[in-house]
Amino acid sequence: MNRAVVIVLDSVGLGALPDAHKYGDEGSFTLKHVAEGVQNFSLPNLQSLGLGNITDIPNLDAEKKPLGSYGMMKEQSPGKDTTTGHWELAGTVLDLPFPVYPKGFPKDLIEEFEARIETKTLGNYPASGTQIIKDLGQEHIDNGYPIVYTSADSVFQIAAHEEVISPEKLYELCEIARELLQGEHGVGRVIARPFVGEFPDFKRTERRKDFSIKPPTPNMLSLIKNNNLDVVGIGKINDIYAGKGVTKSYPTKTNLEGIEKTIDTISEETKGLIMTNLVDFDMLYGHRNDPEGYYKALFEFDTYLPNILASLNDDDLLIITADHGCDPGHPGTDHTREYVPLLVYNNKLKSVDLYTRESFADVGQTITSLLEVGKTPNGSSFADELVR
Incomplete structure (x- = not known):
């Protein structure tokens, strides 16, 4: 063969x-x-x-x-x-197993991530990707803070509107998160989740990218x-x-x-x-x-x-x-x-x-x-x- x-x-x-x-x-x-x-x-x-x-x-x-x-x-x-x-x-x-976070990520981990990206974040809880942008998408547009969330899987997901944080910038944020999330917090994947649209009709785009x-x-x-x-x-x-x-x-x-x-x-x-x-x-x-x-x-x-x-x-x-x-x-x-x-x-x-x-x-x-x-x-x- x-x-x-x-x-x-x-x-x-x-x-x-x-x-x-x-x-x-x-x-x-x-x-x-x-x-x-x-x-x-x-x-x-x-x-x-x-x-x-x-x-x-x-x-x-x-x-x-x-x-x-x-x-x-x-x-x-x-x-x-x-x-x-x-x-x-x-x-x-x-x-x-890869670590999972049914109650969201630890406070000190999020604070370290925010320090590295030099901005606050929104979210930090398990959620459906479509639901969390519906819940927090407008607030994200208003203040520019990226949305961080997880699921039952070992994932650290970052959602951002493409007109607020470009996909390229979002990928940079994910690379920073990937560098941070090692050892005991070594999640299987960091995932970029770009979306577009206006409230309440936000839609995730095909520019998703995984950082395993x-x-x-x-x-x-x-x-x-x-x-x-x-x-x-x-x-x-x-x-x-x-x-x-x-x-x-x-x-x-x-x-x-x-x-x-x-x-x-x-x-x-x-x-x-x-x-x-x-x-x-x-x-x-x-x-x-x-x-x-x-x-x-x-x-x-x-x-x-x-x-x-x-x-x-x-x-x-x-x-x-x-x-x-x-x-x-x-x-x-x-x-x-x-x-x-x-x-x-x-x-x-x-x-x-x-x-x-x-x-x-x-x-x-x-x-x-x-x-x-x-x-x-x-x-x-x-x-x-x-x-x-």
């Missing part, structure tokens, strides 16, 4: 993990609740790969002869956020890059891994743009890894409890899946998976701690049941094994199971 193509369907979970009760996520099941929340649920191409063979989903039948291999994976790392899930896919299993904490190495990306192979990140991948191990990055604004860029990149003469994050499932629909929108995004991906398969070479391995859940049918608007799907395809390989893998890190270990670039710190390769 010369190349792996990993597509992360951000938040497409397959049911609560055994420890989901520790997170308040008992009963969560993103894909099942999406299927139950819409009419005429159908994902024929994902079904043909074996998605319906993994577990019971309404209107998603098991195939007698699926095109791909199939299974699901547990998350070993504590937590349920994007960074944790992606890091584990690449071979990093965390001992401790740097991942430990070695991991899948660093091993591939250090062997002089390509590591192409599409969507949020470059941000999630803080640019470490990525040789080329293509940020995207929508799932469709990410899908099309993935197909285009597969057609190029690259060797190594193409890794894509499709975030609309999570960002636009899971967090907003919108099963209809979630399904439309899934159906869009399913519609383009044959084009993705057709673009693959004989020595390409496609892996479709996820990083956590975000169940639109579960109480609240936060991520949910769930199993994630594992679909593996190469037109020369037979379909096998990969069962339940003990860690997301099995993905990274398998890819580095097949590319012969070394071993990641965690995970068990399923490469031998694919060729038996």
Whole structure:
């Protein structure tokens, strides 16, 4: 194999993990609740790969002869956020979760941040991104103070109106926050959240930018890059891994743009890894409890899946998976701690049941094994199971 193509369907979970009760996520099941929340649920191409063979989903039948291999994976790392899930896919299993701040950030931390940026801030409490700009947006316009907030995830978010604080200046504020937020306060991501409009019709823009904490190495990306192979990140991948191990990055604004860029990149003469994050499932629909929108995004991906398969070479391995859940049918608007799907395809390989893998890190270990670039710190390769 010369190349792996990993597509992360951000938040497409397959049911609560055994420890989901520790997170308040008992009963969560993103894909099942999406299927139950819409009419005429159908994902024929994902079904043909074996998605319906993994577990019971309404209107998603098991195939007698699926095109791909199939299974699901547990998350070993504590937590349920994007960074944790992606890091584990690449071979990093965390001992401790990234810090979260259900009561807002400590006073001394905010005071230090304000001293560094030489202005006061607003907010400092957990909130929906759309709600907090509705609540504080006009005050921010009046006094120019940036809005700081968090969520159930390990994030330090800064919102600002683009006509009050330019996106470029907002990114500078985020870089200062990222430098400050290390050690015990080393949140997974600092996120710039620009918005526009007039009260009460504020709207967040596509100029969001993530500033992630740097991942430990070695991991899948660093091993591939250090062997002089390509590591192409599409969507949020470059941000999630803080640019470490990525040789080329293509940020995207929508799932469709990410899908099309993935197909285009597969057609190029690259060797190594193409890794894509499709975030609309999570960002636009899971967090907003919108099963209809979630399904439309899934159906869009399913519609383009044959084009993705057709673009693959004989020595390409496609892996479709996820990083956590975000169940639109579960109480609240936060991520949910769930199993994630594992679909593996190469037109020369037979379909096998990969069962339940003990860690997301099995993905990274398998890819580095097949590319012969070394071993990641965690995970068990399923490469031998694919060729038996």
